[in-house]
Amino acid sequence: MLAVKDLCKSYAGESALSNVSFSLNRGEVVALLGANGSGKTTTVQSICRLIEWDQGDITIDNVDTRTSSTFLKQIGAVLGGCRNTNWRLTAKQNADYFARLRGFSGTSIQQNIEQLHSALGLDEHAKKEVMKLSTGNKQKAALLSALSYSPDFVLLDEPTLGLDFNTVNDLQLIIKERAQTAEQGFLVTSHDLGFIDKICDRVVVLDHGQLLFEGSLDTLKARLFKYELNIELNQPIDVSILNDLWAGRFDLQTDQQTIKVNYESPEQSLKMLHYLHEKNIQPLLLQIESLSMEKAYQTLVQQKDSK
Amino acid sequence: MNLHLFVNEMRLQWYEMRQYWFETFSGLIFITCLFLGLFYGIKGFALEQGDGQSLDGLLFGFLLWTFASGAYGSVTKSVIEDTQKGYIEQLFLCPNGFISLMLSRSLSESFVGLVLLTAIAYVVMAITGNWLDINLAYFYGILLLSAPSLVGFGLMISGLALLFKRVETIGAFLTLGLMGLVALDGLPLNVFSFLPFVPGASLARDIVLEQSPLRLDHLMIVIANSFVYLVGGIFVFRAFEKQAKKRNLIGQY
Numbered sequence: 001m002l003a004v005k006d007l008c009k010s011y012a013g014e015s016a017l018s019n020v021s022f023s024l025n026r027g028e029v030v031a032l033l034g035a036n037g038s039g040k041t042t043t044v045q046s047i048c049r050l051i052e053w054d055q056g057d058i059t060i061d062n063v064d065t066r067t068s069s070t071f072l073k074q075i076g077a078v079l080g081g082c083r084n085t086n087w088r089l090t091a092k093q094n095a096d097y098f099a100r101l102r103g104f105s106g107t108s109i110q111q112n113i114e115q116l117h118s119a120l121g122l123d124e125h126a127k128k129e130v131m132k133l134s135t136g137n138k139q140k141a142a143l144l145s146a147l148s149y150s151p152d153f154v155l156l157d158e159p160t161l162g163l164d165f166n167t168v169n170d171l172q173l174i175i176k177e178r179a180q181t182a183e184q185g186f187l188v189t190s191h192d193l194g195f196i197d198k199i200c201d202r203v204v205v206l207d208h209g210q211l212l213f214e215g216s217l218d219t220l221k222a223r224l225f226k227y228e229l230n231i232e233l234n235q236p237i238d239v240s241i242l243n244d245l246w247a248g249r250f251d252l253q254t255d256q257q258t259i260k261v262n263y264e265s266p267e268q269s270l271k272m273l274h275y276l277h278e279k280n281i282q283p284l285l286l287q288i289e290s291l292s293m294e295k296a297y298q299t300l301v302q303q304k305d306s307k
Numbered sequence: 308m309n310l311h312l313f314v315n316e317m318r319l320q321w322y323e324m325r326q327y328w329f330e331t332f333s334g335l336i337f338i339t340c341l342f343l344g345l346f347y348g349i350k351g352f353a354l355e356q357g358d359g360q361s362l363d364g365l366l367f368g369f370l371l372w373t374f375a376s377g378a379y380g381s382v383t384k385s386v387i388e389d390t391q392k393g394y395i396e397q398l399f400l401c402p403n404g405f406i407s408l409m410l411s412r413s414l415s416e417s418f419v420g421l422v423l424l425t426a427i428a429y430v431v432m433a434i435t436g437n438w439l440d441i442n443l444a445y446f447y448g449i450l451l452l453s454a455p456s457l458v459g460f461g462l463m464i465s466g467l468a469l470l471f472k473r474v475e476t477i478g479a480f481l482t483l484g485l486m487g488l489v490a491l492d493g494l495p496l497n498v499f500s501f502l503p504f505v506p507g508a509s510l511a512r513d514i515v516l517e518q519s520p521l522r523l524d525h526l527m528i529v530i531a532n533s534f535v536y537l538v539g540g541i542f543v544f545r546a547f548e549k550q551a552k553k554r555n556l557i558g559q560y
Contacts, residue, residue, distance in 0.1 A: 048399075049552075050400075050555075051555050051557075052553045069403070069404055072400050077400060079397075085394055086394055088323055088326065089322055089323070097315060097319055100314075100315040100318070101315060101400075102400075
């Protein structure tokens with residue numbers, strides 16, 4: 001198991017990570033979510049020991065990663081921004097080079113590379129150096145290198161960035177298949193919640209370097225609102241009454257002439273609409289939106305900020 | 308340094324030399340032409356002075372400078388270019404450590420460099436008809452013994468590159484400075500003996516070119532020079548690496 005315990009990191013006195021703890025088991029796919037600057041990349045780079053953190057521990061099978069660098073044999077990483085491969089080599093040569101760099105070689109590694117190369121759809125670009133590949137194929141080449149020696153834990157920092165729909169689908173299938181059959185654990189950071197929704201068993205949400213949520217995707221979804229009601233009025237109303245118009249779980253933000261409510265089920269809004277009708281209040285705008293997972297997740301962060 | 312890393316770096320060089328054969332070939336032609344240009348440029352002058360020794364010295368000095376630039380550049384080039392090309396973070400994920408990887412890369416590049424340099428030297432000698440009597444065993448032995456000083460010096464500059472990124476100007480200046488280093492005489496022990504590679508270049512000139520007998524004290528100076536610069540380079544690089552990791556500067560450019 002890869003465990004991050006009470007990880008703290010600050011830059012020039014400003015906290016980038018504060019007591020972040022979570023774990024990743026073999027065969028599990030965990031998403032690390034958060035807005036830009038929330039600490040996702042700092043966490044991934046700390047696990048790779050590309051960053052010296054201030055406090056806390058990162059262990060693999062209860063061995064502190066600061067005591068020896070041999071743990072790097074168990075780690076594969078696709079770091080952000082296409083910074084993963086030698087652009088002068090082909091995808092296969094890169095995979096071979098990085099597997100050997102970790103001390104892995106032999107027939108089984110070569111077979112694994114061949115199999116992944118095909119599965120990733122790189123066969124038709126076999127003779128092209130990475131610099132001649134499209135962004136999506138560069139990302140695939142990076143993934144091929146990270147998976148080439150079948151590491152126990154694979155860290156993917158924004159793996160879907162710049163990928164088209166088909167490639168994202170391929171990537172989902174490969175991650176799922178590797179987690180299930182090769183018992184590899186994946187830690188995936190992404191803004192693409194649709195992607196996360198399809199592959200992840202657990203979710204860790206960071207916000208401003210702090211752990212906002214850790215649990216199953218279903219539990220996270222249960223905490224997310226499904227609808228958003230926006231109303232703009234042409235006259236001020238008594239906002240003190242608005243809370244009484246809502247039952248169940250909801251989040252109300254209002255000023256004199258605008259009302260925004262996030263809530264869970266359609267019937268929750270009926271009392272509010274009835275009130276507007278009864279008082280003959282004419283809205284300039286009345287909009288009910290079913291929230292996508294991305295938007296719902298943003299409301300979770302906003303709720304935390306408003307508290 | 309590990310054997311599997313050394314072999315892996317040799318493979319990397321082979322991949323790159325084969326795939327970019329035109330670059331490899333034109334590079335070899337360029338060095339050969341530079342060699343020939345210098346030779347014929349100086350030849351007239353040296354013969355006028357009746358000084359055949361200076362012509363041999365020039366050829367030999369150029370060999371040393373080419374080798375020294377390669378050995379020094381093997382580390383700095385990796386840190387600077389791989390930061391720009393964007394995969395230095397992955398090199399830092401080497402379980403044997405980044406320094407081990409760089410030492411393996413240096414050794415493999417020095418090894419290939421020596422082989423190519425020898426070939427170029429013989430081509431040039433054949434074209435010019437000016438044959439140097441080179442004892443290759445001594446030549447390789449002394450250069451490989453003195454190369455660690457340059458690698459250590461390269462590690463120091465690479466450490467700076469991790470923190471300050473744009474050190475190409477210093478690098479270019481030092482590559483030219485190596486011309487001066489290979490021309491200085493660091494044997495017997497004098498103030499120049501404390502500069503990187505100077506005792507090694509002097510010993511190579513004494514033994515290989517002038518065919519003087521090998522003196523143990525001179526050899527010890529070369530070994531000490533290499534040891535001090537290599538250990539110093541590793542120490543300085545580690546200190547800069549730690550700072551770069553604290554400030555999250557690895558790979559940022």
